[in-house]
Amino acid sequence: MAASIIDGAGIARALRLAWASRVQALSAAGRTPGLAVVKVGDDPASAVYVRNKVRACAELGIHSELYELPASASQEQVLERVSLLNANPAIHGILVQLPLPGQIDEAEVLASVAVAKDVDGFHLQNLGALVAGRPGLRPCTPAGVMYVLDQTGVEIAGRHAVVVGRSTIVGKPMALLLLEASATVTVCTSRTRDLAQHTRDADILVVAVGRPGLITGDMVKPGAVVIDVGINRLADGKLCGDVDFASAREVAGSITPVPGGVGPMTIAMLLGNTLTAAEAGLASR
Ligand code: GUN
Secondary structure, three states: OOOEEOOHHHHHHHHHHHHHHHHHHHHHOOOOOEEEEEEEOOOHHHHHHHHHHHHHHHHHOOEEEEEEEOOOOOHHHHHHHHHHHHHOOOOOEEEEOOOOOOOOOHHHHHHHOOHHHOOOOOOHHHHHHHHHOOOOOOOHHHHHHHHHHHHOOOOOOOOEEEEEOOOOOOHHHHHHHHHHOOOEEEEEOOOOOOHHHHHOOOOEEEEOOOOOOOEOHHHOOOOOEEEEOOOEEOOOOOEEOOEOHHHHOOOOOEEOOOOOOHHHHHHHHHHHHHHHHHHHHHHOO
8 A cells, every 4th residue: 555645734733823922922022023133155055045944034024134145155155144143132042054155164154153043953052952852943854754743643763764875964864853743763874885774664663865767656664754854956957855755655554745744844844943933032031
């Protein structure tokens, strides 16, 4: 039997609807939530992501500001922009779109974002809080995957979750969140020997490598939950994930599509983190 398709776009829509009252409460308290997005250079994929983030803010009534710096921007210019946003009381969340051009020290830029405004959850203090199981802003994509698993009634505790990919944006925080939820977690990389042997043992398979069609149906355990985080643009302009959807859906129990799966959840969690950051400031006034 073909897998059920997990409607990430629908789950994200429902979340945004539910959050309208949080935005209203903040705005009524004179604290309209504000997100600043900093984009450096002209990576075409980043341009699409940033546009989608800004549009999602507008739809929910979140104030947003987009700062576009040229590809030739200096480290000082980027740090100066972040510093101004750190000090801006109308801004509760700051996102520096990655990747940054080669001349920019990414680690230094991410470390310069105020921890309380780090809605990407990439600051070392927020990543450390994740490792330690302490409260903090969580990276959006893995947080979105956890929410999707929860909403689709997937049991996590005691099950074998396999994460393919070890990036700081997705793979590592994903593994930690699944571990926190008491899964038995295996992390694979694109260089793992006999990858299929590991993926075939996964009750929950999360793939975030950035390689179209890396995971085929024969690498999936019958009935498994398959979460495809990959967003790859093919030569014909179409988007596809890291999972070969046609063959995997014949084997999996449920599967996220690309587009319309994890992508919308990442944006929803970004909005959610921005609301959380704005609410935290309200509580401490
Ligand atoms: N580039 C790809 N994904 C992301 C993300 O979640 N946040 C940021 N800032 N940049 C990204």
